Amino acid sequence: MGQIEWAMWANEQALAAxxxxxxxxxxxVAGQFKDWQFAAYGIDGESLxxxxxxxxxxxxxxxxxxxxxxxxxxxxxxxxxxFGPLTRNYFVRAGLHAVLSIxxxxxxxxxxxxxxxxxxxxxxxxxxxxxxxxxxxxxxxxSKQRPGESMKEPPSNPPPRPPRxxxxxxxxxxxxxxxxxxxCQLCLRAPPRGQCDQGFAQSNNCCRx
Amino acid sequence: xxxxxxxxxxxxxxxxxxxxxxxxxFVYFYLFYDLGPQFFYTRHLLGxxxxxxxxxxAVLNFNCLLILLPVxxxxxxxxxxxxxxxxxxxxxxxxxxxxxxxxxxxxxxxxTAVHTIAHLLNLEWLNNSRQGxxxxxxxxxxxxGDHSNETFLNPIRSPSMTPSYVAFTTIAGITGxxxxxxxxxxxTSSMExxxxxxxxxxxxxxxxxxxxxxxxxxxxxxxxxxxxxxxSMYEHNVTYCKDRPLDWGKIQECPMPQFAGGAPGTWMxxxxxxxxxxxxxxxxxxxxxxKVILRKTVIHPSNVLELQMQKKxxxxxxxxxxxxxxxxxxxxxWHPFTMxxxxxxxxxSVHIRSMGDWTRDLISKVKWILKGEKGEFHAxxxxxxxxxxxxxxxxxxxxxxxxxVGCGIGVTPFASILKSIWYKFKESNQKLRxxxxxxxxxxxxxxxxxWFADLLHSLEGEMEERGMLxxxxxxxxxTGWDHSHAAHVMVHFDKDTDVVTGLKQKxxxxxxxxxxxxxxxRNAHPTSTVGVFLCGPQALGxxxxxxxxxxxxxxxxxxxxxxxxxxx
Numbered sequence: 001m002g003q004i005e006w007a008m009w010a011n012e013q014a015l016a017a018x019x020x021x022x023x024x025x026x027x028x029v030a031g032q033f034k035d036w037q038f039a040a041y042g043i044d045g046e047s048l049x050x051x052x053x054x055x056x057x058x059x060x061x062x063x064x065x066x067x068x069x070x071x072x073x074x075x076x077x078x079x080x081x082x083f084g085p086l087t088r089n090y091f092v093r094a095g096l097h098a099v100l101s102i103x104x105x106x107x108x109x110x111x112x113x114x115x116x117x118x119x120x121x122x123x124x125x126x127x128x129x130x131x132x133x134x135x136x137x138x139x140x141x142x143s144k145q146r147p148g149e150s151m152k153e154p155p156s157n158p159p160p161r162p163p164r165x166x167x168x169x170x171x172x173x174x175x176x177x178x179x180x181x182x183x184c185q186l187c188l189r190a191p192p193r194g195q196c197d198q199g200f201a202q203s204n205n206c207c208r209x
Numbered sequence: 210x211x212x213x214x215x216x217x218x219x220x221x222x223x224x225x226x227x228x229x230x231x232x233x234x235f236v237y238f239y240l241f242y243d244l245g246p247q248f249f250y251t252r253h254l255l256g257x258x259x260x261x262x263x264x265x266x267a268v269l270n271f272n273c274l275l276i277l278l279p280v281x282x283x284x285x286x287x288x289x290x291x292x293x294x295x296x297x298x299x300x301x302x303x304x305x306x307x308x309x310x311x312x313x314x315x316x317x318x319x320x321t322a323v324h325t326i327a328h329l330l331n332l333e334w335l336n337n338s339r340q341g342x343x344x345x346x347x348x349x350x351x352x353x354g355d356h357s358n359e360t361f362l363n364p365i366r367s368p369s370m371t372p373s374y375v376a377f378t379t380i381a382g383i384t385g386x387x388x389x390x391x392x393x394x395x396x397t398s399s400m401e402x403x404x405x406x407x408x409x410x411x412x413x414x415x416x417x418x419x420x421x422x423x424x425x426x427x428x429x430x431x432x433x434x435x436x437x438x439x440x441s442m443y444e445h446n447v448t449y450c451k452d453r454p455l456d457w458g459k460i461q462e463c464p465m466p467q468f469a470g471g472a473p474g475t476w477m478x479x480x481x482x483x484x485x486x487x488x489x490x491x492x493x494x495x496x497x498x499x500k501v502i503l504r505k506t507v508i509h510p511s512n513v514l515e516l517q518m519q520k521k522x523x524x525x526x527x528x529x530x531x532x533x534x535x536x537x538x539x540x541x542x543w544h545p546f547t548m549x550x551x552x553x554x555x556x557x558s559v560h561i562r563s564m565g566d567w568t569r570d571l572i573s574k575v576k577w578i579l580k581g582e583k584g585e586f587h588a589x590x591x592x593x594x595x596x597x598x599x600x601x602x603x604x605x606x607x608x609x610x611x612x613x614v615g616c617g618i619g620v621t622p623f624a625s626i627l628k629s630i631w632y633k634f635k636e637s638n639q640k641l642r643x644x645x646x647x648x649x650x651x652x653x654x655x656x657x658x659x660w661f662a663d664l665l666h667s668l669e670g671e672m673e674e675r676g677m678l679x680x681x682x683x684x685x686x687x688t689g690w691d692h693s694h695a696a697h698v699m700v701h702f703d704k705d706t707d708v709v710t711g712l713k714q715k716x717x718x719x720x721x722x723x724x725x726x727x728x729x730x731r732n733a734h735p736t737s738t739v740g741v742f743l744c745g746p747q748a749l750g751x752x753x754x755x756x757x758x759x760x761x762x763x764x765x766x767x768x769x770x771x772x773x774x775x776x777x
Contacts, residue, residue, distance in 0.1 A: 004406075004407040024329075061406075108333070108373045111373060
C-alpha cells in the first residue's frame with residue numbers, strides 16, 4: 001500500500017460523513033426529538049458549511065497525472081484555497097473534523113455521522129503524518145501549439161514588404177488592411193490617423209475601393 | 210428500436226424483474242405491517258414508521274441475498290460452461306456481474322438509509338411513550354411488562370433510558386450501528402476514484418463485508434419488533450378495548466394483551482449465498498495451492514514482464530483471465546491478468562506491466578533474480594494462480610466476421626484470441642466459423658506494446674507464407690502523435706514497412722473514423738453477422754455500441770453487428 005494518497009479516501013469519507021450528519025440532523029429536527037438543538041447544530045453549523053463545502057473540492061494528486069475534479073468544484077476551490085495553510089495542512093483538517101464531530105455524539109440520529117466524521121479525521125491524521133497536502137486543481141490554460149523552433153512565423157503580407165514601422169504609426173485596421181497588420185494592403189503603408197494616404201476618407205477603411 | 214431490443218433487451222428484462230421483485234416485497238411487507246391487526250398496538254406507539262422500517266428490512270434481506278452471488282466467479286464460470294447450449298445473449302449477461310453487484314449495493318445503501326431513519330424515529334417515539342408523553346393508551350401499552358406474567362410491547366423498559374442508551378445496549382441497536390458503519394466504509398472506499406487508483410485499499414476494506422453479514426444475521430436476534438400473540442387477540446378484543454386502557458386486566462373483555470417478538474428471518478435469506486461464497490473462497494484457495502511451474506520469464510522492452518507457466522489440469526479458453534499471487538511480495542493480494550497465450554499452446558502466459566506497487570515489486574524481483582543467475586530461472590512455488598475465469602472472448606469464434614478493438618493495455622486479450630485463431634485456421638478447426646478478422650489497435654504510443662507488435666509481425670510472416678494475407682486485416686492507430694512524429698513519417702513515407710512498428714500495414718495517426726469503418730465492413734460483408742469486441746475505455750464502448758445499433762439491420766439476412774465488451 002505504498003503509493004496510496006490517504007487524503008483521497010479521507011476526502012470521500014468526510015464528504016459522505018457530512019451528508020450523513022446532515023441527514024441525521026434533519027431527522028432530529030423534523031421529528032422534534034428531545035435535544036433537537038444539537039441536531040440543528042448538526043445541520044447549520046457543521047455539516048453544511050464546514051464539511052461539505054470544505055471537502056467538496058477534490059485535491060490534486062501528487063504522484064499520478066490525472067486528477068478528476070467533481071462537478072462544479074471550481075468556485076469552491078477558489079474559496080478553499082483562500083484560506084491558505086489552514087486548509088492546505090491536513091493536521092488542521094484532522095483536528096477540525098475531530099472537534100466538529102463531538103456535538104454529534106449527543107443524540108442518536110447524529111451519532112452515526114459523528115462516528116463517520118471521526119473516522120475521516122483519523123484518516124486525515126494518517127495522511128498528514130505521511131506529509132500529504134491539499135493542492136487545488138486549477139483549470140488548465142490551453143497552451144497554443146507552437147510550431148518547431150526552426151519554423152519561423154510566415155510573413156503576413158504579400159510582397160513587396162516595406163520595413164515594419166514603429167508602433168505609434170499604426171492606424172486602425174480596415175477591411176482591406178488586416179486588422180492586426182499595420183499596413184494597408186493597397187498602399188502598403190501605415191496610414192496616418194484619420195485619413196488614408198490615398199486620400200480616401202477613413203472610417204474603418206484605409207483605402208476604399 | 211429493434212436494434213435496442215437485440216442489444217439490450219435481456220439486460221433490461223433482468224432489471225425490470227429485479228426491480229419488480231423489490232417493489233413487490235416492499236409493498237407486501239409495508240401492507241403487512243401497516244394493516245395487520247396483530248400490530249395494532251405496535252402501530253399505536255410507532256405510527257407509520259413501523260411499516261416504513263420493516264418494508265426496507267425485507268427488501269434488504271432480498272438484496273443481501275443477491276449481492277454475494279455475482280462475485281462467486283467460479284459459480285459463474287460453471288453456469289457459463291453449462292449454458293453452452295443457450296443463446297449467446299444469455300451468456301453475455303454473466304459478463305455484467307459486477308454492474309449488477311454495484312446496482313444491488315446501491316439498493317442496499319438506499320434501503321439502509323430508509324430503515325435507519327425509520328428506526329430512529331421509532332426509538333424516539335418509543336422513548337417518549339415510555340416517559341408518558343403521549344396519551345393514556347400509549348402509556349398503558351408501554352407499562353405492560355413491568356409486572357410479572359406480562360410480556361412487554363415497548364422494548365424500552367425504563368423511563369430513565371435515552372434512545373442512545375437503548376441503541377447501544379440492545380442487540381439490534383449495536384449490530385445495526387456496527388453494520389451501518391461497515392457499509393459506509395465499504396461504500397466510500399469503493400468509489401471509482403479510490404478503486405481505480407488504490408486497489409489494495411478497496412480490496413481490504415471490502416472485506417468488512419464479513420462483519421456486515423455477521424452483524425446482519427444477529428441483527429434480529431433481540432426480537433424487539435413486537436406483535437400481539439394469536440391467543441391474546443382471541444381473548445382481547447382490540448376494537449372494544451383500545452378506548453379503555455385503564456380497565457385492562459380489570460374487566461373480563463379486556464385481559465392484559467400478550468406480545469411476542471418476531472423471529473429473526475434474515476438468516477433464512479442469506480445463509481444459502483453465504484455458504485456458496487464460503488465454498489467459492491475455499492475453492493479459490495484450493496486452486497491456488499496447486500503447484501505452478503514457471504517455464505520461462507522474459508523481460509520485454511519498456512519493462513513488460515512475460516511469465517510462461519504450467520499447471521496441472523489447467524485448461525483455458527481465449528481471453529480468459531487468471532489471478533496471480535506472489536506470497537513473498539504480499540500474502541493476501543491477488544491481482545487479475547488476462548492471459549496472452551492460446552489454448553493450443555502447452556503453457557499459459559501473462560504479460561505484466563509495471564502499473565502499481567505489486568507489479569512494480571514483481572518486475573524488480575524478477576529482474577534481480579535474472580541478474581543473479583544469467584538466463585531464465587525456474588522457481589517453483591513462487592507464484593500461485595487462481596483461475597481461469599471466463600469472459601466474452603469465448604464467443605469470438607462464433608461470428609463469421611469479427612471486429613476486434615483493443616485500446617492500450619486492453620490489447621492483451623486479443624493477443625490470446627489472435628494466436629488461437631491462427632492456430633485453428635492452420636489446423637482447419639471446424640469450430641472456427643470466422644472467415645475474416647478486422648483488428649483495430651488504438652494506443653497513445655507503442656511504448657510497452659512492442660511485444661504485441663512482435664506478435665503481429667510473426668502472424669504477418671506466417672500468413673504471407675501461406676498466401677493468406679486476406680484473413681487478418683489490422684489497423685494501428687497512434688492517438689498520441691505530435692509534430693516530430695509527423696515529420697518522421699513524412700520523411701520515410703515511401704518505405705515498404707511502417708517506420709514505427711516495422712509492420713507491413715502502415716500506422717494511422719489519430720482516432721479511427723468509426724462511421725467509415727462500419728460502413729466499409731457492412732459493404733464488404735452485406736449478409737454476415739459481425740461480432741464487435743472491445744477491450745478499452747467506456748467512452749469508446751458507447752461510441753461502438755451506438756455504431757453497432759445504427760449499422761445493424763433488423764432483417765436477419767442482412768448485416769448485423771453485435772457488441773461485446775470486456776471489463777476489468
